[in-house]
Amino acid sequence: MEIEYDPDKRLKILSERSLDLAQSFEVFNGFHLTRRDDKHSDKEERFHTIGMLDDEVVILPWTFRGNSRRIVTMWKANDRERQKYHDARNRSG
Numbered sequence: 001m002e003i004e005y006d007p008d009k010r011l012k013i014l015s016e017r018s019l020d021l022a023q024s025f026e027v028f029n030g031f032h033l034t035r036r037d038d039k040h041s042d043k044e045e046r047f048h049t050i051g052m053l054d055d056e057v058v059i060l061p062w063t064f065r066g067n068s069r070r071i072v073t074m075w076k077a078n079d080r081e082r083q084k085y086h087d088a089r090n091r092s093g
Contacts, residue, residue: 001028002068009073019058019074027051027060028069031089037061050077050085057082 005021014020032051039046049060057077062069077085 003028003071004065004068005071013074017075019053019056019076021071021074023053024060024062024069024071024074027053027058031092033085033088046072050081057085 003024005024010021027049028051030052032049034047034049037046037048044063046061046063049062050057051060052058053074058074059077059081060074061072063072064070
């Protein structure tokens with residue numbers, strides 16, 4: 001599946017958070033968890049995916065756009081989110 005994102009937002013996130021939306025595919029290629037984000041369901045169907053990017057656990061909010069995943073933003077997971085990710089990964093074997 002294709003990944004797309006806003007190029008201006010990519011530069012902003014890269015500058016502010018040192019995370020690159022262009023690498024989002026790496027999160028989906030590894031062990032990841034995805035859940036539906038019901039907070040935005042009145043506008044469009046959105047999802048939150050948690051996974052690894054390099055050595056960081058990151059959160060990716062995204063939506064479907066045709067045959068693509070449109071990445072909305074990305075941030076580093078907090079302690080609780082990291083623990084949830086690692087617990088799930090350890091349970092998966």
